Every structure is written in C-alpha cells, then in structure tokens.
Amino acid sequence: MSKDQIKIRKYFYRDRKGILDNKRTISELSIRKGKVNLDRRNARYLVEENIREDANYDLKVGLREYYEESDSDEEPEEVVNGVEEAETTCCTFCAWACSQPQKSLKAVSWRKNDYGNPPYPVLPMNATRRACLMTTVFGGADFVTYRTLIRDIAKTIITHRPYRPNEEKQKPIQCDSLDEVVFHSIYRNKYIKPWAGIAMKAGDVIIIREDDESPFLDDCEEYSEDEEEDEEDEEDKEEEEEEKKEMTDGERLVTNLNEMKRNEIRQRAYSGFKFQQYMTSEEPEGKATPEKRLRIRSFLVNEPIELKSTFAEGFCSKIHTFLHCNFGNMETFVTGQRDENYITTRAFERKTSHLKNDFTGYEGDSQADEQCFSFLYDVLSMTKQVLSRAKACRFVYMPKSGIIQFEPITIKEARKRGHDFPEEFKSRFDVYYS
Secondary structure, three states, rough: OOEEEEEEOOOHHHOOOOOOOOOOOOOOOOEEEEEEEEOOOOOOOOOHHHHHOOOOOEEOOOOHHHHHOOOOOOOOOOOOOEEEOOOOOOHHHHHHHHHHOHHHHHHHEOOOOOOOOEEEEOOOOHHHHHHHHHHHHHHOOOOOOHHHHHHHHHHHHHHHOEEEEOHHHHHHHHOOOOOOOOOEEOOOOEEEEOOOEEEEEEOOOOEEEEOOOOOOOHHHHHHHOOOOOOOOOHHHHHHHHHHOOOOHHHHHHHHHHEEEHHHHHHHHHHHHHHHHHEEEEEOOOOOOOOOOOOOOOOEEEEEEEEEOOOOOOOOOHHHHHHHHHHHHHEEEEEEEEEEEOOOEEEEEEEEEEHHHHHHHHOOOOOOOOHHHHHHHHHHHHHHHHHHHOEEEEEEEEEEEOOEEEEEOOHHHHHHHOOOOOHHHHHHHHHHOOO
C-alpha cells in the first residue's frame, strides 16, 4: 500500500480546531434547455407563501413518468458557453476563467512599452508569470473545486463508521476498493458512499473535480439526467428470465436488496428536486408549478438560500447541511418535514448558525465543524504534496479500509478519465503539459 494515504482516526481530531479562511464562491451555474450559464440568469424565485406550517406537498408526483420518459430528443447536449460538456469536465472552471474581463488581467499578462503605447501581450510566459496569472484570475485561491465535493471530503471524519468483520456473517455486502463498487454498512443500515477526486495544477492553482469515471456507485449520476433506456429484444429478456430462475436464494436476496436500494435512491433524489419545484417559481412574485413535469437541473434560487426537502434530526445530517450552506456562504435554508410516504407536511425557515450550537463538545474539546475543517486541511495538504512530484493526483475514500488513498497519475491517465483543460484555456493562459 502506498505511503500517500490518510488513515481516518476520529480520536486524532478530537482536540484539533480548524477554520476555513478566505473561502469565496467564484461562480454559480444555472441551466436552461441544455445550456450551462456561468451566472444566475436562470435562477428561480422563492415563493414565500409556500413556507407554511400546514403544507401538503406530494413529492412523488411525476416520479414514474420522469424515469419512464426520455428527453434526449427534446433537449440538446449540455454546453458551457459554447463548449460541449463531453469535451472535458473541467470546462466549467476554465470557461469561467476565460470569461473574466481582459482588463482585470492586464497587470499580469500585458505590458506597456517605454513610449506609452497600448499594452501588448508578452509570450511565452515563464512558470512564475503563469502561476501569478492563474492566482490572479482565481482571486488568490490555492484550490478551486465544487461545493459538493469539498463538503463530502470535510464531513468524512464525522460520517465514517469503522468496518466490523462480523457484519459479513449477517448479510452479504459489497466491499469497496479502487475497482469495486460500494460498501454496505449493516451496522448503521446505511449506504456509505465512497468519493474520489482528481487534481491538476494550473500555475499555482490546484483544480479538483470528482472522478466520474470511478467504478463505484455514484448516486448523483443515477438520477441527475434522464437516461434513454436501451430497447431490449425478446432474446435478451428470455435470457434474463432464465438467469433469474437459476438464482439461488442468496443471489435472489441480493438482487432484491439492490433493486430496493435503487428505487429508494431514486425516490429520495427526486423528492429533493420536487420540493424545490414546490417552493420556487420562474418569475418574481410568480406561483410554483409542481404540476409540470420535473426536469432535474441545477435549481439556483435568486437569493442565496438553500432548499432541503427534509430536516433530519440526526447529527450527521445536520453537519451535512451546515457544511453545504457554509461552503456556499448561505446564512438561511428552507427545509421541510415529510412523512414516510414522501408527503411534506410542514415547510419552515432556519438560520445556518443555529445548527452550530449542536456541535459543541462533540467527542472532544473541539466542535464538529472544526474537526471537519481540520480533516479537510489534511486532505488538501496531502493533495498538494503529491502534486509537488507528479503532474496529476487521484485520491479515493475507501470506507472499508478506513483510509484516503492518494495515487500520483500521469496527464495521459487524467485525460482518459475526462480531466483536461479546454484548448482556449490552455492557449490563453499558456497552460500546457508534455
């Protein structure tokens, strides 16, 4: 096993106090008709009259139709300012950098001659100038990434549960590794979701994104887009039926559990977006339109506020909500109280700061959020350390092993996993790798 790893030991962070300083949201995305806009132009508006104690919102409306029908013929492939999403998953960050006003970059990338003539470009840039330029573009940031990924990394020190070998004797489970799928924790009766990231440097800025090509189960990928189901011919159906007949009781049990898990994931995911549809409108002072067929995109609310379909009382759920709002600089969130039938019976508003009161004295002298920030610091520091001797780095959270494994990779390997910079970004900022 490589020495580039972090062992998840909760006792090590009990007295450590970390803070997250100088975080900033550099851009927000809004999506409409398959186009990703790097601003709030398609943001929706909160319908405040729907924040009520006597709510009755059915979060199952349209669920079956959503998963049975396909929009693939109705909407074009997603593009980011004209750049196809399929080209590279880094294009959102890079498109934002390329969209910044040229005047903000003149001090670094342009120079006047001795006669006061207009500025002219200085090319090629050396490593120092390139690093300075990238730092200026991203506002002095050391790391650039998505809020969801950095949230999942930070909360791992709280949500991780040690693996217990005797659980294997109770029910069959799937173990995780770099090449397997997901670890099912029988002890907590929860699915512990692994995560993975790939990091590359652009100057002195480290750009991190989720490793979408990882073989483990990615819940978001399963429900974030309408997928056109391939038509199965009669022969395939007959073969499937024969395989089911030949299954043992144990294999049939695992198959049923996986199907139940899949349906639960879909319902849980859909309900969150449906709640947002109940609470927002497309126009100011407009009405919510939950009767419309849901199209899952990025639901960006006009005001910086977070929408949660349910307010879970569990400690891990609270730290999840707190970190999600904290990284987005959101002081308020609107949440709902739903029953087992996915009916929201109450919708109310809360301050993010109120959650922090629940974290005091959590398994040590430091607060839970401070432990999360301290753990996040260690992960980012290790990433930076690996990148000091490699072109790119992949890191994976492995729940069963209880470690964060770091793996130096080549630029070629990163490109195979979809992590590369668009040509416009490379040429403008002189970011090239051999």
